[in-house]
Amino acid sequence: MAEENWIEVGSTDSIEEEDLIRFDHQDKTFCVYRLTDGFYATDGICTHEAVHLEDGLVMDDEIECPMHQGIFNIKSGEALSPPACEDLKTYPVKVDNDKIFIKID
Amino acid sequence: MQNNIIILGGGQAAIYAAREIRKNDTESNIKILGEESLLPYERPPLSKDFLLDKKNEEDLFFYSSDVLINENIDFDNVSINKVDFENKKLFTKNESVYSYDILLISTGSENKKLSLDDNLNNDVYYLRNLKEAKIIKEIVSNKNQITIIGGGFIGLEIASSLSQLQKKVTVIEIGNQLMGRIIPKQIADLVQNTHIENGNEIILNKQIDKIIKKNDIYEILLNDNSLIETDFVIAGIGSTPSVKLFENTNLKLDNGIVTNQFCETSIKDVYAAGDVSNFYHPLYEKNMRLESYQHAQNHGICAGKNISGVKTEYTSIPWMWSDQFNLNLQLTGICDDYDEIIERGNDINNGVIYFFLKNKKIRGACGLGIVGKVGRDIRITSKLIEKNTIVDKQILSDQNQKLNKLILKL
Numbered sequence: 001m002a003e004e005n006w007i008e009v010g011s012t013d014s015i016e017e018e019d020l021i022r023f024d025h026q027d028k029t030f031c032v033y034r035l036t037d038g039f040y041a042t043d044g045i046c047t048h049e050a051v052h053l054e055d056g057l058v059m060d061d062e063i064e065c066p067m068h069q070g071i072f073n074i075k076s077g078e079a080l081s082p083p084a085c086e087d088l089k090t091y092p093v094k095v096d097n098d099k100i101f102i103k104i105d
Numbered sequence: 106m107q108n109n110i111i112i113l114g115g116g117q118a119a120i121y122a123a124r125e126i127r128k129n130d131t132e133s134n135i136k137i138l139g140e141e142s143l144l145p146y147e148r149p150p151l152s153k154d155f156l157l158d159k160k161n162e163e164d165l166f167f168y169s170s171d172v173l174i175n176e177n178i179d180f181d182n183v184s185i186n187k188v189d190f191e192n193k194k195l196f197t198k199n200e201s202v203y204s205y206d207i208l209l210i211s212t213g214s215e216n217k218k219l220s221l222d223d224n225l226n227n228d229v230y231y232l233r234n235l236k237e238a239k240i241i242k243e244i245v246s247n248k249n250q251i252t253i254i255g256g257g258f259i260g261l262e263i264a265s266s267l268s269q270l271q272k273k274v275t276v277i278e279i280g281n282q283l284m285g286r287i288i289p290k291q292i293a294d295l296v297q298n299t300h301i302e303n304g305n306e307i308i309l310n311k312q313i314d315k316i317i318k319k320n321d322i323y324e325i326l327l328n329d330n331s332l333i334e335t336d337f338v339i340a341g342i343g344s345t346p347s348v349k350l351f352e353n354t355n356l357k358l359d360n361g362i363v364t365n366q367f368c369e370t371s372i373k374d375v376y377a378a379g380d381v382s383n384f385y386h387p388l389y390e391k392n393m394r395l396e397s398y399q400h401a402q403n404h405g406i407c408a409g410k411n412i413s414g415v416k417t418e419y420t421s422i423p424w425m426w427s428d429q430f431n432l433n434l435q436l437t438g439i440c441d442d443y444d445e446i447i448e449r450g451n452d453i454n455n456g457v458i459y460f461f462l463k464n465k466k467i468r469g470a471c472g473l474g475i476v477g478k479v480g481r482d483i484r485i486t487s488k489l490i491e492k493n494t495i496v497d498k499q500i501l502s503d504q505n506q507k508l509n510k511l512i513l514k515l
Contacts, residue, residue, distance in 0.1 A: 018509075049154075055477035057484045066480025067433055068426060069399070082167070082402060083147065 006094065006101040012039070013098070020063065022054035025104060030091065032100060033058060033074050039093045040074050041102040047072075047079065047086035063088075108133040110412060111195065111203055113185060114211035114347075115139020117147070117398065118379030118405030120167050122209055125409025127176045133413075136179040138195070138203065141234060144170060144180060149398055151238040152262035153428055156245075157269060162235065188350055190372050207374045209408050210362060212347040214380040214396055219254065219340050225316055228323065229338045232259060245337060249273055252325060252335035254313060256283040258427045259341035261296065265429040268303050275306040275333055277313065277325070284427075286343070289440050291448075291459050292471045299430050299453075308333075344396060346381045359383055361394045366418045368408040378408035387420055388493065389439065389468075397425035422487045423469075433476045435483040438469030438490045449482070450474075450504045458482055465495045482508050 009023045015034040022044055023030045029044030031053050046053055046065040055066040062080065064071045070084025077088040092103040110126060110133050112119045119137050126135055139145070146165040154160035173180060185203075187196040195203040216231045230241055241263075245251060251267055253260045256278030264274045276283075283293040297307050312328040316338065325333040346361035357363045357371035361383035368376045368384065377384075379401040383394040395404075403421040410417040427434045432453065443461035450457045456474030460467050470486040472479030485508040489496055500506045 051477050055481055057481045064480075064484055066477045066484075067428075069424070069480070069484065083149075083398070085167075 005103050005105065007104055009041075009100040009102055011098055012095055012100055015039070015100075018058050018060075020054065020056075020058055022052060023102070028104070030102060030104075031063065032093065032102060033063070035061060035074065039095060039100050041091040041093045042072070042074060042077055043089045046070060046084065047088055048084045053088075106132065108206040109204060110135045110207045110209070111205040112137045112209045112211060113195065114213055114379070114381070115141060115143075115180065115182075116145055116211060116213050116379065117167065117401035118211040118213075118408070119209070120145035121402050121405035122211065122378060122409035122412070123178045124168075124172075124176060125406045126413045127178060129410065129413035129415055134179070135177070136181060136203070138181050138183050138185060140182075140184050141236075142182045143235060144168070144173070146235060147398075148233070151235065152232055152259055153266055155235075155238050156242055156263065156266040165235065185350065188354060190354055190356065190375065193374070205374075207412055208376070209368075209412060210351075210370070210375065210377040210381060211379045211401075211405065211408075212350070212381045214344040215347050216341075217343045217345055219313070219342065221316060225318060228318060229254075229316070229340050231340055232263060233344075241339065245270070245272065248336040250334065250336045251275070252277065252323070252333055252338050254338065254340040255342040256280070256307065256309070257286065257341055257343065258284060258425075260339070261300065261429055262427060263339055263341065264300060264305050265303075268300075268305050269430070273304070275308065275335065276300070277308045277311055277327070277333070279310070279312050281310050283307070283309075287425075287436065287440070288434070289446075289459055289461070289471050292434065292457070292473050295453055295457065295473050296429060296432065296434065299432055303430055344380070346383070346394065348381060359392075363392065366420075367411045367416065368404065368419065369411070376408045376412055378404040384419060387418060388422070388491070393423075393439075395423055395425075397423065399424045420491070422490050424483070424487055428476070431475055432473055433479065434471070434473045435479055436469070436471045437483050437487045438467065440469035440471050443468055447498055447501045449502055454478070455504065456482070458486075460486065460501050462496075462498075465498075466490075466493055467496055467501075485509065485512055488512055 020031045020033040031044045033040045048070045051067040057064045068083050071081035072088045077090040094101050145167050150160045185195045186198050250273045252275045267274050282290045315326040317324040362377040364377050364382045364384045366385045380396045383392050407419040424437045440461045443463050445462040447460040456478030458472035461469045
């Protein structure tokens with residue numbers, strides 16, 4: 001895999017536990033989450049309507065859209081509760097020297 | 106045990122109930138009887154993204170016909186005009202009979218109509234279903250000056266959409282505020298300002314005395330003798346539960362079909378869910394009837410569980426939203442029974458929320474903000490209401506403090 005696909009998001013202490021940050025890269029928006037067992041990343045826009053998930057609520061392994069309460073599993077991207085029915089894309093994450101990287105295809 | 110389960114009504118509560126029953130019961134026959142020929146579809150976009158051409162008909166369906174086929178859920182497009190609860194039978198107009206062992210009624214609600222002269226009944230349009238939305242969408246494309254009678258959710262959402270289509274919109278509301286049935290005045294006033302800033306005219310405290318048709322123009326005479334000229338009239342003045350079919354039966358009715366917290370009606374093996382049900386809410390210790398997306402879904406699921414033997418109390422905290430212009434309004438709980446109000450934020454760009462407390466516990470909250478700015482806090486508030494706990498008012502009122510703190514303390 002080409003090394004340049006890993007994009008640095010920021011330091012690990014930039015995200016509180018059970019929370020997320022928005023990360024914009026080129027013309028795309030991502031959400032990067034810190035859960036109890038590590039860091040995860042998904043697309044940053046809800047699949048139901050174009051709203052940023054950065055203002056959503058993270059509970060356990062789930063992100064809930066702030067607009068209409070569609071719920072997604074953060075680790076798998078699965079749409080768990082309507083009105084969301086299309087899954088959210090997820091991205092690999094790694095931590096290196098306290099820095100978070102996500103792999104964008 | 107194999108039962109014949111019939112779901113009367115083909116909307117959101119019906120499809121969620123059907124799928125929930127199938128999850129727990131692979132044996133029974135499940136049949137939905139819908140008056141519209143379409144499979145259950147989402148109604149919220151009809152007044153917004155559908156009018157704005159951002160969503161098409163095919164985007165609206167909850168599930169495709171494949172899902173129903175795979176789960177062995179039947180859907181018949183019929184209109185029932187007689188019910189015999191004693192013999193557990195439903196009859197269509199031409200006397201076709203459907204027999205059931207268990208019946209779920211999810212007939213929803215219907216629009217209240219203005220009392221008008223007979224010759225005007227076809228000149229005022231209402232929006233509840235896809236057919237009506239299509240008609241309105243087509244007609245407004247050739248109209249410029251549009252009047253909406255009723256300043257509730259549906260009227261204001263249409264007003265917002267039509268304004269975005271560059272129409273000149275006037276909203277006439279009989280009450281002294283917009284959305285007065287459930288939305289606190291503080292929030293309603295902020296919504297009103299946004300409509301006015303976007304060019305819509307909002308008229309409060311006025312009744313329609315008469316509508317006069319003059320060629321292609323309507324003159325709307327108000328009770329203060331003022332006159333509004335308009336090309337097209339849409340009314341959204343509230344709705345009533347669809348219970349006509351049951352009026353001369355033993356089914357207990359009172360502002361809808363009276364149900365307990367298990368979706369059970371006064372008649373054995375007959376359940377009701379969604380808009381049509383006036384259900385008992387254990388947390389609020391009273392009956393209530395709700396007309397919302399979340400309620401139709403969750404109440405349908407709860408009925409499905411109870412029908413399939415999974416005894417489940419309905420404890421969902423009411424939640425609803427409205428999208429107008431770039432604003433998202435959300436309400437959780439109930440906001441009309443309180444002894445204290447706490448305000449969080451004062452700028453809709455960052456979100457404004459009013460919390461309604463009774464005995465130091467939150468009973469309801471209503472928030473308004475640019476899309477995305479109030480959802481998280483409203484969701485946390487729903488959880489706080491559900492826990493029925495005394496909250497730290499200082500955190501509620503300080504937008505710099507995250508509401509998560511209150512949940513972590515539980």
